[in-house]
Amino acid sequence: MPGIASPRLVPFTVWHPHDTSVPLRLRPLLQAIEAEFARRGWAGAEPLRWAITAVEPDRGLRIEGIGLQADPACPAGDAG
Amino acid sequence: MPDSPLLPTLLLIPTGIGCDLGGYAGDGLPAARLLAAASGCLITHPNVVNAASLYWSDRRIHYVEGWALDRFAAGELALAPRPSQRVGVLLDGGMEPELLLRHRQVIEACQASLGLTIGPVLQSEAPLGVRLSLSDSGSSWGTLERPDALLRAGERLRDAGATAIAVVARFPDDSGSAALAAYRAGSGVDALAGAEAVISHLLVRHLGIPCAHAPALLPLDPDPQLDPRAAAEELGHTFLPCVLVGLSRAPDLRREPASGSSLLRAADLGAVVAPAGALGGAAVLACAERGVPLIAVENPCLLQVGAEALGLPALQARSYSEAAGLVLALREGIDPSALVRP
Numbered sequence: 001m002p003g004i005a006s007p008r009l010v011p012f013t014v015w016h017p018h019d020t021s022v023p024l025r026l027r028p029l030l031q032a033i034e035a036e037f038a039r040r041g042w043a044g045a046e047p048l049r050w051a052i053t054a055v056e057p058d059r060g061l062r063i064e065g066i067g068l069q070a071d072p073a074c075p076a077g078d079a080g
Numbered sequence: 081m082p083d084s085p086l087l088p089t090l091l092l093i094p095t096g097i098g099c100d101l102g103g104y105a106g107d108g109l110p111a112a113r114l115l116a117a118a119s120g121c122l123i124t125h126p127n128v129v130n131a132a133s134l135y136w137s138d139r140r141i142h143y144v145e146g147w148a149l150d151r152f153a154a155g156e157l158a159l160a161p162r163p164s165q166r167v168g169v170l171l172d173g174g175m176e177p178e179l180l181l182r183h184r185q186v187i188e189a190c191q192a193s194l195g196l197t198i199g200p201v202l203q204s205e206a207p208l209g210v211r212l213s214l215s216d217s218g219s220s221w222g223t224l225e226r227p228d229a230l231l232r233a234g235e236r237l238r239d240a241g242a243t244a245i246a247v248v249a250r251f252p253d254d255s256g257s258a259a260l261a262a263y264r265a266g267s268g269v270d271a272l273a274g275a276e277a278v279i280s281h282l283l284v285r286h287l288g289i290p291c292a293h294a295p296a297l298l299p300l301d302p303d304p305q306l307d308p309r310a311a312a313e314e315l316g317h318t319f320l321p322c323v324l325v326g327l328s329r330a331p332d333l334r335r336e337p338a339s340g341s342s343l344l345r346a347a348d349l350g351a352v353v354a355p356a357g358a359l360g361g362a363a364v365l366a367c368a369e370r371g372v373p374l375i376a377v378e379n380p381c382l383l384q385v386g387a388e389a390l391g392l393p394a395l396q397a398r399s400y401s402e403a404a405g406l407v408l409a410l411r412e413g414i415d416p417s418a419l420v421r422p
Contacts, residue, residue: 007231009223009278013216020391026154026365048281049146051094052360053217055389061360064215066223066278068285 008069009048012036018060029063037067044070086120087350087411090153090367094358095127095146096220096273099381101400102355103270104263104309106131106322111400115353116140118404119411123159123344125149126280126292126326127273131312135322142344143326145291147281148333152346153363155370159331159344165290166197167327168242169320170233170283172250172296174207179296182317183248190324198324200240204233208249210275210295218382222275224249227282234283234291244290244327248320249279251295264300266307269382290330294319346370351410353403355379356386356396368392373410375403 016032018024030047037045050065091112093102102108108128116122116138123142129135142159144152151157169187171180180203190196209225224230230247237245251272254260262268276293283291300314313319334343352367356376359365360383368374376387376394387394395416397403409416 007227009227011213011215011221011223020389022391024365024368024390024392026362026369048285049277050362052385052390053215053219053383055385062217064217064219066221068282
């Protein structure tokens with residue numbers, strides 16, 4: 001199993017700024033998730049399942065999901 | 081049936097968010113059947129149509145697991161319909177002997193009575209260790225203690241000739257919980273659904289073949305107040321029959337750019353139908369980005385992530401009947417705005 005010899009599943013939550021006057025694009029959302037993984041030290045992690053689960057005027061979009069962390073050597077971090 | 085060209089349509093009813101219609105035991109199936117008739121070609125995910133011992137087999141409905149569905153919508157995967165799949169079955173190494181026997185008998189029944197091609201059947205080397213949880217939004221989630229055991233067993237099945245995989249994981253019994261009582265009464269979230277999705281996503285991502293999941297649980301005591309939408313899960317000893325039937329005709333997954341005839345591609349999509357309050361998933365957003373008409377159906381759920389809040393253009397439908405009318409209008413080349421007056 002290349003890259004996932006001992007994977008871990010890690011819940012996460014990310015808030016992302018949102019401006020309804022600008023068309024919503026996937027790429028910035030995925031970049032926000034990647035940035036959150038990097039902040040937590042989840043090297044090589046990718047979002048396995050995610051969705052926007054709230055929209056708030058001040059905080060923007062709440063993205064909840066489960067990340068797939070391929071590298072067992074990395075710390076799991078908090079559960080978001 | 082109309083003679084006009086098919087309008088490949090994506091039907092999404094996200095799992096584990098308590099959708100009033102489709103949030104229970106395959107109770108999205110009537111809507112899926114109607115939309116399949118209206119569009120001539122419906123792509124949807126197992127949770128919409130899986131009703132444990134009940135199922136409806138329709139060649140116009142393409143059964144595609146959620147991880148693959150997201151990649152299909154993003155144009156990264158194409159779907160290749162085929163007459164049948166050889167369905168391998170992966171049983172959780174943590175299942176008790178009686179539950180194992182029940183599942184093996186379902187497999188034999190589906191071979192003997194439905195003529196499905198099933199096998200090999202194997203158990204994971206270790207208990208998968210399903211853990212259930214809820215997110216801040218109240219959506220059901222879950223994780224596995226041993227995803228490596230799941231993936232290794234999946235590899236063994238694929239290498240032994242399985243072209244699709246049904247997974248049965250032993251889920252925690254929660255017979256006394258308030259959440260289960262609410263679900264059985266028709267007012268709660270399917271607490272198992274989030275973890276089920278994680279299991280199947282993990283396997284499809286790793287193997288690139290169709291996969292779907294059925295939970296293994298001990299039987300519940302009969303409940304005279306059981307909501308009809310949840311009743312399909314209490315008809316038998318397992319949830320496996322619908323998964324075996326669905327996978328038996330699931331399309332192959334081909335990485336784009338793919339070649340071949342009769343492929344279904346994201347570029348072919350003519351509409352996407354989703355609950356009006358749950359438009360924040362990857363598939364809907366990918367479709368919206370490419371200008372696929374979005375039909376937002378009133379279908380109350382935990383979330384309030386609507387078209388206006390996200391800034392997405394959408395056709396509003398008050399029911400799945402109305403959504404089917406909109407799909408039919410699009411298929412016939414009728415501008416939906418011509419069907420209403422200000």
